[in-house]
Amino acid sequence: MEHTLLLNASYEPLKVIDWQRAMTLWAKGLVEIVETHDKTVRAVRFEFKLPSVVRLLRYVKVRRRAQVPFTRANIYARDNYTCQYCMEQKAVDDLTFDHVVPVAHGGTRGWENIVTACVSCNRKKGARTPEEAGMPLRGQPRRPLVMPTLKVSVGMYKQPETWRSWLYWSVELETD
Numbered sequence: 001m002e003h004t005l006l007l008n009a010s011y012e013p014l015k016v017i018d019w020q021r022a023m024t025l026w027a028k029g030l031v032e033i034v035e036t037h038d039k040t041v042r043a044v045r046f047e048f049k050l051p052s053v054v055r056l057l058r059y060v061k062v063r064r065r066a067q068v069p070f071t072r073a074n075i076y077a078r079d080n081y082t083c084q085y086c087m088e089q090k091a092v093d094d095l096t097f098d099h100v101v102p103v104a105h106g107g108t109r110g111w112e113n114i115v116t117a118c119v120s121c122n123r124k125k126g127a128r129t130p131e132e133a134g135m136p137l138r139g140q141p142r143r144p145l146v147m148p149t150l151k152v153s154v155g156m157y158k159q160p161e162t163w164r165s166w167l168y169w170s171v172e173l174e175t176d
């Protein structure tokens with residue numbers, strides 16, 4: 001499944017959508033195609049390249065959320081895709097969530113008790129507290145105050161080369 005980066009009219013990246021959705025927006029005259037993937041799709045009478053970047057023709061105002069939603073993607077993003085035990089940055093497939101204090105020991109399910117852990121650290125720690133496992137955390141996990149929404153949604157996808165120039169500026173600069 002190929003994905004498409006959706007840009008605002010101002011060229012700011014907004015989110016990642018699937019290419020079918022991008023084509024629907026294009027067919028409705030809402031976006032222009034900025035970049036394409038190499039992959040083509042054959043329609044009834046013609047062939048077209050899948051859009052990799054599209055831009056809205058009308059600017060949409062982006063609403064900031066009052067609170068960062070507690071989601072898998074946001075936990076990974078808060079921890080910068082880094083295992084909080086061995087501090088190694090990993091691909092999403094190698095990451096899991098760890099309840100710092102296991103739920104069976106009274107641990108809560110929330111920002112303050114869940115961290116990103118790699119598969120092997122998670123297995124090693126098992127259903128023990130960091131003290132019991134001898135695996136101290138580097139810091140106390142907290143609810144993040146602000147989250148660059150784009151980094152969150154884009155981080156989950158394999159990023160094609162064509163996205164890079166569009167992501168370079170906005171993503172890195174939005175963190176503060």
Ligand SMILES: [Zn+2]
Nearest residue numbers: 083086118121
């Ligand atoms: Zn680890």
